[in-house]
Amino acid sequence: MRALGPGSVSSFLKTILDVIYVALWIGVGALSLITLLAVLLSFNPEILSDVVFRAANGEEVTNRGILVVGPLFAWTLFVGAVLVIVERVRKIFATLTAGDPFHPDNVTRLRVIGLMLAGLELGRYAFWALSAWLLPGQQELDSGFSLTAWFSVLVVFVLAEVFREGARLRREAELTI
């Protein structure tokens, strides 16, 4: 199988990335609209009067507005962060298909991806902490420390350094007459 060009692995991956990118944009747009709608609705609690939230101990939760808007907002941020990651991956991929994968800009892109992955993981902890505070006794939310996530962050930062050296070697090769 060819590495580049039509029918290659890269063209297949590019199609997948394009589909994910468009789907994420739609997702961010839809979630932003729903969040905005939920914020507007939360100003009029009468509309949500039939919706009842109960904590694990059976007590009715009174601050319903934040329980609707909070997760929606968190999801919007999550999808937005994934969108930023996919956008950077697409740009890195574009340099690959252009035959210049060790472009210096890819170092920054990889670092941004690493930071976004770390941010997503930290955001998950923050979301858990907030949920535990708003819904006391709720155990269903996953709060565990994910070694895989932090390992991914480490791998991305190592790759960024590899690309930094690759970019330096590329520059050396360019300046070899």
Add this chain to the structure above:
Amino acid sequence: MAVRILLDKVLFERRMSLAELADRVGVTQANLTLLKAGKARAIRFTTLAALCRELDCQPGDLLQYDAGYSPEPDDEGF
């Protein structure tokens, strides 16, 4: 880098233009300009041999070690 490229001097002595040398050696004029300005990081033996052939000189006529020499730094650093 403390290696000075004396291409200017040799070209002047041979009454040859950079464009002509580039054409004869098969290297772009832009690359020869980089070499002449001391901005190149390395030179291939094949290029050096081609330059010596066309300029009828020895590598020592083109390169000179000068501990105090430092061309303008390259703008792209990592």
